[in-house]
Amino acid sequence: MPLRHGLERRERLVRPRRRDDAGAMSTALVARPSATTATGQPRPSKLPGLALSSALGLAAWLTHALVPGVPTTLVAVVLGATLAGSGALDGARDAATAPGLHVASRRVLRLGVALLGLQLALTQVLALGWPVLAVVLLVVTGGIAGTLALGRLLGLRGELLVLVAAGFSICGAAAVAAVAGVRRSRDADAAAAVSLVVLCGSVVMVALPGVALLAGLDPVQVGAWAGASTHEVGQVVVAGGLAGGGTALSVAVLVKLGRVLLLAPVVAVLGWQARRGGGEQGDRAPLVPGFVVAFVLLAVARTWLPLPDLLLTVAGGVQDLALAVAMAALGCALRPRVLGAVGGRGLALAAVSTLLVVLLGAPVVLAV
Numbered sequence: 001m002p003l004r005h006g007l008e009r010r011e012r013l014v015r016p017r018r019r020d021d022a023g024a025m026s027t028a029l030v031a032r033p034s035a036t037t038a039t040g041q042p043r044p045s046k047l048p049g050l051a052l053s054s055a056l057g058l059a060a061w062l063t064h065a066l067v068p069g070v071p072t073t074l075v076a077v078v079l080g081a082t083l084a085g086s087g088a089l090d091g092a093r094d095a096a097t098a099p100g101l102h103v104a105s106r107r108v109l110r111l112g113v114a115l116l117g118l119q120l121a122l123t124q125v126l127a128l129g130w131p132v133l134a135v136v137l138l139v140v141t142g143g144i145a146g147t148l149a150l151g152r153l154l155g156l157r158g159e160l161l162v163l164v165a166a167g168f169s170i171c172g173a174a175a176v177a178a179v180a181g182v183r184r185s186r187d188a189d190a191a192a193a194v195s196l197v198v199l200c201g202s203v204v205m206v207a208l209p210g211v212a213l214l215a216g217l218d219p220v221q222v223g224a225w226a227g228a229s230t231h232e233v234g235q236v237v238v239a240g241g242l243a244g245g246g247t248a249l250s251v252a253v254l255v256k257l258g259r260v261l262l263l264a265p266v267v268a269v270l271g272w273q274a275r276r277g278g279g280e281q282g283d284r285a286p287l288v289p290g291f292v293v294a295f296v297l298l299a300v301a302r303t304w305l306p307l308p309d310l311l312l313t314v315a316g317g318v319q320d321l322a323l324a325v326a327m328a329a330l331g332c333a334l335r336p337r338v339l340g341a342v343g344g345r346g347l348a349l350a351a352v353s354t355l356l357v358v359l360l361g362a363p364v365v366l367a368v
Helices: 002-031 047-066 072-085 092-119 122-126 130-153 159-169 173-183 187-214 219-229 233-242 247-261 263-277 279-284 290-304 309-332 336-366
Strands: none
Touching: 047 072, 047 092, 047 309, 072 187, 072 233, 072 309, 092 173, 092 187, 092 247, 092 290, 092 309, 122 247, 122 290, 130 159, 130 219, 130 247, 130 336, 159 173, 159 187, 159 263, 159 336, 173 187, 173 263, 173 290, 173 309, 187 219, 187 233, 187 309, 187 336, 219 233, 219 247, 219 336, 233 247, 247 263, 263 290
């Protein structure tokens, strides 16, 4: 009896330990990178979403090549939003494409923003003169601060407000993406901000040159005002063409690139603000992300190194295509429920912010 009692007691002691060991072993295996999730399901592939966004981005890129007056990013967002609005990405297709679309809207877009630095010849921007640069600084800082203040008066909070302020004041969708990356904003907020950039920037793109020319301004003044006030680089190109092309277009693009130049410090400040704010979002937000550093370094290289024209041409094509792929992915996030969530106050903010940036940019006509 004592022996049997001892064996039974030993069995009771040993079996739980075996179960614990097995549990520890399974936990260790789950913690390692694998092709399955914690529930044992295979990890969703990123290929379907990447393939979809690449196809839409390529279509937008080719459309721009055939019709240069149509901005690539505009076509990409419209294609993605149209596909999403049709219901083609609902249900199982949504789950299949979501991982790849997320990668395209983040990593691929960072590549496009970084390569944007190669468009910046700093000496040409500085050659605009300090009065023009002062207006550029006023547009960016005043636009961001004013939009944030107006948004709070409208009762708006959260990331959408910050993304609209940056996108409308600096360089549209590229600024939205850069700020969203450093603040870890939701894709839905970034997509909504991009849609507002496309909507309001397109209105300014067409209306401002017409109104300014009717007011008696010369084409160069109109181009400078368009560069200081229009949201997207592509929209500025269209507005500069409507202002008369030639010198007006060149001035419009240079003034716009002056605003683009301020992307890096603004992203650094907003990243620092997110880190200081604490919480999950702030803890994960890098102070100065790598793609912003690359943007600055490439701008420096473009200015002071004898880069071959072929390299600049190829890099420009890659940059356009990368931004098109990323904008298509963001467009796919523009479901009706996302646009509905913007609401009347969000649309009011977009309209007032656009008017603010246009008014802040108006003094540039006296500086050219």
